[in-house]
Every structure is written in C-alpha cells, then in structure tokens.
Amino acid sequence: MQLRPILLQGHERSLTQIKYNREGDLLFSVSKDHVVNAWYSHNGERLGTYEGHIGAVWTVDVNSSTTLLVSGSADNTAKLWDVSNGKCLKSWEFNTAVRCVQFSEDDKMVLLVTEPRMGFPGTLQIFNVENGVTETVSSDPIYNFNPEGPKITVAAWGALNRYIVAGRENGSVALIEPETGKCISTNKVHELTLTDLQMSSDRTYFITASKDKSAKILETESLEVLKTYTTDTPLNSAAIMPKVQEFVVVGGGQEAMDVTTTSSRQGKFECRFWHKVLEEEVGRVRGHFGPINTIAIHPDGRSFASGGEDGYVRVHHFDDDFFSFKFQI
Amino acid sequence: MPSNWADEVDGDEAPQMFTDANGITTHIEFRINDDGKKVKITRRTRKKLIHDKVNKAVAARKKWPKFGREKGNRPGPDSATTNVGDNIKLKLSSTGQIVQDVDEKHEAMKAQLQNKKILCRICKGDHFTTKCPYKDSLGVEDAAATSAPAEEPAAEEQQSGSKYIAPHMRASASSGGVGGRPGSAGPDSREKRDEQPTLRVTNLSEDVTEADVSELFKRFGHISRVFLARDRETGACKGFAFVSFTMREDALRALEAIDGRGYDNLILRVEWAKSSA
Numbered sequence: 001m002q003l004r005p006i007l008l009q010g011h012e013r014s015l016t017q018i019k020y021n022r023e024g025d026l027l028f029s030v031s032k033d034h035v036v037n038a039w040y041s042h043n044g045e046r047l048g049t050y051e052g053h054i055g056a057v058w059t060v061d062v063n064s065s066t067t068l069l070v071s072g073s074a075d076n077t078a079k080l081w082d083v084s085n086g087k088c089l090k091s092w093e094f095n096t097a098v099r100c101v102q103f104s105e106d107d108k109m110v111l112l113v114t115e116p117r118m119g120f121p122g123t124l125q126i127f128n129v130e131n132g133v134t135e136t137v138s139s140d141p142i143y144n145f146n147p148e149g150p151k152i153t154v155a156a157w158g159a160l161n162r163y164i165v166a167g168r169e170n171g172s173v174a175l176i177e178p179e180t181g182k183c184i185s186t187n188k189v190h191e192l193t194l195t196d197l198q199m200s201s202d203r204t205y206f207i208t209a210s211k212d213k214s215a216k217i218l219e220t221e222s223l224e225v226l227k228t229y230t231t232d233t234p235l236n237s238a239a240i241m242p243k244v245q246e247f248v249v250v251g252g253g254q255e256a257m258d259v260t261t262t263s264s265r266q267g268k269f270e271c272r273f274w275h276k277v278l279e280e281e282v283g284r285v286r287g288h289f290g291p292i293n294t295i296a297i298h299p300d301g302r303s304f305a306s307g308g309e310d311g312y313v314r315v316h317h318f319d320d321d322f323f324s325f326k327f328q329i
Numbered sequence: 330m331p332s333n334w335a336d337e338v339d340g341d342e343a344p345q346m347f348t349d350a351n352g353i354t355t356h357i358e359f360r361i362n363d364d365g366k367k368v369k370i371t372r373r374t375r376k377k378l379i380h381d382k383v384n385k386a387v388a389a390r391k392k393w394p395k396f397g398r399e400k401g402n403r404p405g406p407d408s409a410t411t412n413v414g415d416n417i418k419l420k421l422s423s424t425g426q427i428v429q430d431v432d433e434k435h436e437a438m439k440a441q442l443q444n445k446k447i448l449c450r451i452c453k454g455d456h457f458t459t460k461c462p463y464k465d466s467l468g469v470e471d472a473a474a475t476s477a478p479a480e481e482p483a484a485e486e487q488q489s490g491s492k493y494i495a496p497h498m499r500a501s502a503s504s505g506g507v508g509g510r511p512g513s514a515g516p517d518s519r520e521k522r523d524e525q526p527t528l529r530v531t532n533l534s535e536d537v538t539e540a541d542v543s544e545l546f547k548r549f550g551h552i553s554r555v556f557l558a559r560d561r562e563t564g565a566c567k568g569f570a571f572v573s574f575t576m577r578e579d580a581l582r583a584l585e586a587i588d589g590r591g592y593d594n595l596i597l598r599v600e601w602a603k604s605s606a
Contacts (some may be wrong), residue, residue: 025384
C-alpha cells in the first residue's frame with residue numbers, strides 16, 4: 001500500500017511533541033522554536049499559531065472539548081491558551097523548565113512537571129482550570145509535590161484521576177497519588193530513561209518508550225509489564241492505535257548528535273508498526289531524515305502523524321489495504 | 330497585429346458548455362495566452378454530491394478564522410507550510426521477514442565477506458585494491474603489461490626480488506605461475522575471466538548497448554563484466570554479448586529467466602559460454 005504523507009513545515013527547529021484533539025480534526029505541534037502550531041489534520045492546513053513563549057516548547061496538551069490548550073516551555077513558564085483564537089489566558093511562572101503537561105480526564109485540572117535544575121528540586125504541580133474559558137485561573141497550584149527519587153521525564157493521568165503515572169530518568173515507572181503526592185508503587189521496567197508515555201483510550205494501560213531501544217505496555221493499576229517490543233534503535237516515542245487495527249507505533253533513531261555520522265538508512269529513522277498483542281513487527285514507514293521525536297495517532301485510527309528532529313511533521317492517512325489487513329499466524 | 334482570416338473565424342468562437350448523458354459537463358473556451366497565441370481550454374467536470382456526517386464541534390471548528398501567523402490568510406492549505414510528500418510504501422507483513430529483508434541481505438553479505446580474505450589485486454596484500462600504496466605506480470591487473478619502465482622499481486619491491494622481470498613473466502608469476510601464456514596481454518585476467526560463470530547472450534538486436542545488457546541482467550546478481558560484440562566500422566551490436574557474474578547461482582537464475590524471453594522484438598537465447606581455453 002502507498003501512503004501519501006502531508007508535510008507540515010511550520011517549525012524551524014526540531015519537534016518536541018504533537019497531539020491530536022479528541023475528535024482528531026486538529027493537530028497541535030510544538031518545537032524548540034518557541035511556537036505552538038495548530039493544524040487541520042485532514043488536509044494539513046495551518047489554523048494558526050500561539051505565540052508568546054520565549055524558549056523551546058517541550059510539551060502541549062488540549063482539553064477534551066478543544067477549548068483550552070496548555071503548553072510547557074524551557075522559558076520556565078506554562079501557558080494556557082484559547083484554542084480558537086490563539087490568545088494567552090494565563091501564564092504560570094516556575095523556577096525551572098516545564099517538561100510535561102496534561103489535562104485530567106474531566107478537564108478540571110492540569111498536571112505540570114518541572115525539571116530539577118540549579119538547586120531547585122523537580123516538582124509535580126496540579127492547577128485548577130475548571131473555569132479557564134470564562135474566568136481567570138489561579139496562579140497557585142492546588143497541589144505541589146517534590147517527589148523523591150530520580151528526575152521525572154514524563155507523566156500522565158490514570159483512569160478517573162486516581163493516579164498519576166510518572167516515568168523517570170532511570171527507566172522506572174511510578175504510581176503517584178494526586179492528593180498526597182505519595183508514591184504508591186514503582187517498577188523499574190527499562191534500563192535507560194523513559195522518553196514517552198501514552199495512555200490507552202480508557203487509561204487502563206499505557207505504553208512507554210525508552211532509550212534502551214524497547215517499548216512496553218504496562219497495566220496502570222499494577223504497573224505490570226504486559227507486552228514488550230524490542231527494536232534496534234533508541235526510541236523517542238510510542239503510541240497505541242486506538243481503533244481499526246491492534247497496532248502500536250514506535251519511533252526513534254540514533255541520537256541527534258551522532259546523526260551526521262551515518263546515512264538515513266542506518267540511522268533507522270522509521271516509524272515501526274508492531275502488532276500490539278503478538279509483539280511482532282508488521283511494517284515500517286520511512287521518510288524523516290532525522291530521529292523521530294514524537295508520534296501521535298488519530299483517535300479514529302485512520303491516520304497518524306510523526307514529528308522529527310528534522311523539523312517536519314508528517315501526517316499519513318491510511319488507505320483501505322491497511323484497514324483490511326489481517327495478521328496471519 | 331494583422332489578423333489572418335483563419336483567426337477571425339476562430340475569434341468569434343464563444344465559450345461552449347454542454348452536458349452529456351453521464352453527467353460530465355464539458356466547458357470549452359478560447360483564450361489568448363501570454364505569447365499572444367490563441368489556446369483552446371477544455372474542462373471536463375463531473376459533480377458528485379457526497380453526504381458525510383460530521384461532528385458538530387468539528388464542523389464549527391472548520392469555520393474558525395485563522396489566527397497568529399496565519400491571520401487574514403484565505404482558507405485552504407498554504408504551500409509555504411503544507412506540502413504533499415513523495416509516496417511512501419508501507420508493506421504490512423505477518424512474518425516480520427519482509428520488513429527486515431534489507432537488513433538481512435546486509436547481514437548475509439557481511440557473513441559472506443567474513444570468510445573471504447581481502448586481497449589487493451595489485452600487490453596481493455591484505456587490503457582493498459583502492460587502498461593499495463602501489464595503486465598509482467602499478468595500476469590494476471593487466472595494466473602491468475603496459476606500465477612504463479619508470480615505474481618498475483615499485484613493482485619489484487612487491488615481487489620480492491631486486492632483479493628485473495619482464496612484464497609478461499611478472500604477470501604469470503603473480504597468478505601462481507599456472508597457465509601463463511607468454512605474449513598475451515593479460516593472461517592473469519583472462520584466466521580469471523574463464524573461472525567466472527559467464528553467459529553467452531545471442532540474438533540481440535542491433536541497437537543494444539552494454540548498458541541495456543547490464544540493466545537486463547543486474548537484477549539477478551552482481552555482474553563483473555559485460556562484453557558486447559560490436560561491428561568494427563559501424564559500432565552497431567553484432568548480435569551477441571557475454572555477461573560474467575560473480576556468483577554461479579545468480580548466473581544460473583539469469584539463464585533460466587532470460588533464455589527464450591522477448592527483448593526488442595527478438596527472442597533472446599542464453600547459454601553458458603564455452604571456455605576459450
């Protein structure tokens with residue numbers, strides 16, 4: 001089958017994260033060039049940009065009604081935006097860079113992870129944004145924790161906001177209680193740092209990607225490893241296909257700093273499709289000429305997008321061959 | 330511009346539009362282009378109404394005005410930010426083999442080379458020919474026969490003797506002294522050629538070139554040599570060629586596949602080349 005990718009060239013530097021909204025009609029992308037872009041996913045048209053950050057933007061998230069957007073940046077701020085017109089509604093200031101943001105399942109809260117740096121400890125902070133569309137939101141967090149242990153690189157809300165799942169620099173995954181900040185359980189599942197953590201659509205399990213060249217599916221409640229996908233390259237992102245096919249998509253590549261020493265073939269800059277249940281690789285999509293930093297799958301499972309170190313976002317729409325494919329055992 | 334009578338007749342041509350039975354509307358109009366030439370423009374369109382149910386919120390979002398850097402831009406993708414890339418193949422496989430076949434090939438080649446000793450064709454040292462320190466002075470293979478006397482010292486060093494050895498003697502010595510035919514330009518290379526699996530291709534058409542032949546055969550494996558017999562005066566193909574492969578299996582596959590195949594309106598005949606020895 002043939003894929004005809006749409007190339008989105010709205011960034012001048014490497015992509016850090018991309019995300020679809022709940023219906024999948026909009027795609028948000030952030031990069032190290034300070035800008036947040038919003039795109040129509042069906043044709044790649046740019047809806048607009050959100051401007052105001054003065055540092056690399058590490059992370060972005062959109063709420064389920066597509067009214068609010070939150071972005072976290074290396075300029076030590078996280079900003080809340082009105083999705084429809086690009087206005088900045090709120091800017092929270094921190095001591096260090098914001099590495100991870102995510103809306104809670106009910107859109108009432110937003111989780112922020114800040115880096116430990118320059119003597120400041122890393123923090124997990126939760127802000128109330130319940131009335132963010134109409135009123136000014138509070139500058140103070142409802143919860144502010146200093147979790148012990150190695151630096152948290154990625155975090156996500158579990159089902160019903162009962163847990164926060166945090167991935168650490170040492171490859172371990174921790175379950176944290178959102179009210180107390182207490183670490184309920186930890187499981188060291190990877191050898192090296194976690195680079196991505198994406199929830200399944202019902203948040204009962206999630207996929208992790210790690211620099212140790214593997215991606216794993218873990219159950220949220222028990223942190224038990226259900227599936228392992230071992231590749232031959234450090235992974236930067238992993239996503240679960242929510243519908244149509246039982247696949248996961250993982251991507252990465254050789255470290256950006258070593259890229260010039262090899263050809264793009266050897267760099268292994270491909271999105272790899274793995275069968276979620278049978279743990280078999282089923283296909284690859286090449287195209288990026290740098291490592292893949294972030295992957296997102298349309299909530300319908302009808303298309304997917306990848307953002308690379310090369311500054312491009314590539315949106316791929318699947319065709320009928322893809323949907324009719326059956327894995328032969 | 331003096332108009333000619335033929336143009337005048339055409340000039341009165343009004344735009345036409347008609348719809349045929351299949352619902353295809355043909356729209357014909359005449360225009361003068363930038364070069365002052367009259368061009369006929371025919372557009373064939375078919376309208377098809379497709380109903381699609383869309384989420385209300387999604388439909389509303391499609392009508393949002395653009396903002397930020399896109400402010401004021403008209404709707405539709407802008408080629409400055411949005412482009413369509415080249416087609417990319419996604420081959421889904423159940424075995425996991427197709428996906429990795431390129432890597433496997435690479436690995437197989439590596440394994441093959443592991444047992445092979447690297448031998449320089451110039452000085453027989455254990456490095457690649459291109460890296461040979463005597464590359465410039467000696468040249469490759471039968472170049473020894475034509476090498477100028479000024480380059481002799483370097484060659485002698487290599488052949489473990491300070492005595493002068495005649496070029497043809499030297500060549501046969503380096504191939505192990507077996508089957509050396511004094512007087513011939515390159516006995517060493519000729520010898521090698523015979524060892525290689527070679528196919529004789531006949532019934533080629535006159536305008537075939539070496540490139541065509543190698544294009545035809547290279548899909549079966551690595552080709553070490555293609556010789557196309559040409560007419561001395563006209564340079565046209567004489568109708569036969571020799572193709573040497575590195576691997577016997579590749580040659581065999583090529584023989585089976587190409588023999589009896591049509592090429593340029595002629596049916597090719599492929600057979601093993603008879604050794605010239």
